Amino acid sequence: MSAALDIRDFERVVFFTGAGMSAESGVPTYRGKGGIWKSYDYQNCACQEAFERDPEYVWEFHNYRRGLVSKCAPNLGHQLITRCQQQLPSVRVVTQNIDGLHQAAGSVDVLELHGSLWRVHCEACGWSEEDHAAPVLALRCPACGDAYKRPGIVWFGDPLNEAVIREVADALAACDLLVSIGTSAVVYPAAQMPLIAKRGGATLVEINPEDTPISHAYDHHLRTTATEGLAALCAGLDP
Ligand code: OAD
Numbered sequence: 001m002s003a004a005l006d007i008r009d010f011e012r013v014v015f016f017t018g019a020g021m022s023a024e025s026g027v028p029t030y031r032g033k034g035g036i037w038k039s040y041d042y043q044n045c046a047c048q049e050a051f052e053r054d055p056e057y058v059w060e061f062h063n064y065r066r067g068l069v070s071k072c073a074p075n076l077g078h079q080l081i082t083r084c085q086q087q088l089p090s091v092r093v094v095t096q097n098i099d100g101l102h103q104a105a106g107s108v109d110v111l112e113l114h115g116s117l118w119r120v121h122c123e124a125c126g127w128s129e130e131d132h133a134a135p136v137l138a139l140r141c142p143a144c145g146d147a148y149k150r151p152g153i154v155w156f157g158d159p160l161n162e163a164v165i166r167e168v169a170d171a172l173a174a175c176d177l178l179v180s181i182g183t184s185a186v187v188y189p190a191a192q193m194p195l196i197a198k199r200g201g202a203t204l205v206e207i208n209p210e211d212t213p214i215s216h217a218y219d220h221h222l223r224t225t226a227t228e229g230l231a232a233l234c235a236g237l238d239p
Contacts, residue, residue: 005205005220008236010177012090015081016194020182020208021226022101025072031184032210036065047156055148056139062151063135066117070134074105077181077226080234082106087237092171096183096190098153111168113160113190119152128152160189172196179205179233181226185212194218205233 007013019029030036044050045061082105085091093102093110098117102110120136121128124147141147154160172178178197185191191214198204198217206218207229215221222229 005233006236007084007088007177007179007233010088010203012175013084013088013177013179014092014094014171014175014197014202015084016172016178016180016183017093017095017097017102017226018181018183018185018190019097020184021077021095022072022075022097022099023182024075024077024225024227025099025101027069027072027097027099027101029182029184031186042156046153048158051148051150051155058151059136059139059148062117062153066134066136069099069101069117070132072099072101074101075227077230078102078105078107080227080230080237083237084234092175094168094171094193096187111164111171113154113164113168113193115151115153115161117151117153120149121152122147123150165189168193169196172202173200175200175202177205178202179207180218181207181229183208183212184210185214207233 023029028034028036040061045058051058078101081093085107093107095102095110095112096114098114100116100118118130118132120131122141122144125141125144127141127143139148141149172193173196175197178194180194194204195217204218205220206215207222207226209223209225
């Protein structure tokens with residue numbers, strides 16, 4: 001890593017995070033060793049077709065994930081990002097994660113590209129709520145009483161929320177530092193979003209122990225974990 005790289009030298013910072021951000025909290029990643037998609041087929045548990053075919057199984061999968069994540073706490077990396085938000089003029093957090101750990105660490109205005117494990121809604125009547133139960137036992141909508149509650153997650157094949165995309169694009173276009181952390185950059189459209197920051201002239205930093213398909217677009221590569229990379233980048237912040 002460049003010795004000169006110090007987060008305090010930038011005015012408008014965007015952190016762009018993926019599953020590797022939460023790996024050190026104990027939340028499994030999706031791909032690689034121990035990845036969720038090695039044990040589960042997303043076509044049976046993380047797409048609209050699966051939900052329409054077998055909502056109880058889809059809920060079993062999401063309750064399993066709720067159970068896992070509810071035992072996990074934010075790690076030092078999440079905490080350092082929150083500290084950046086508290087000490088620097090403009091810091092946005094954009095995440096593909098659904099685990100809510102940025103918010104649990106105190107980060108605010110987190111933009112969740114792939115939704116949240118902790119929100120549920122009803123496609124039939126529009127009812128929605130935040131629900132941190134692990135597991136959710138009452139699976140039917142309490143408002144219309146008929147349809148199954150739907151996890152508030154952007155599944156494979158779903159469009160991303162338009163308003164979230166717009167806000168993410170604006171933050172990326174305006175930033176002067178983009179720090180991507182722990183994403184394999186293989187799921188679109190999220191994978192290519194950091195390139196918006198590049199086109200806007202920002203400095204791009206990738207924190208990931210491994211190369212990704214868009215590593216070439218980054219100016220700096222910290223081939224280490226989220227906590228170690230962030231600790232180095234944020235070393236100059238007040239404790
Ligand atoms: P992946 O599981 O695809 O990739 C995790 C990345 O984190 C890999 O590049 C690892 O090298 C890296 N990594 C592992 N441990 C790390 C650590 N301690 N510190 C830093 N990096 C580490 O996860 P995502 O890229 O987030 O979408 O996956 C993108 C999307 O695919 C997810 O949001 C999810 C999934 O299917 C949906 O469910 C819609």
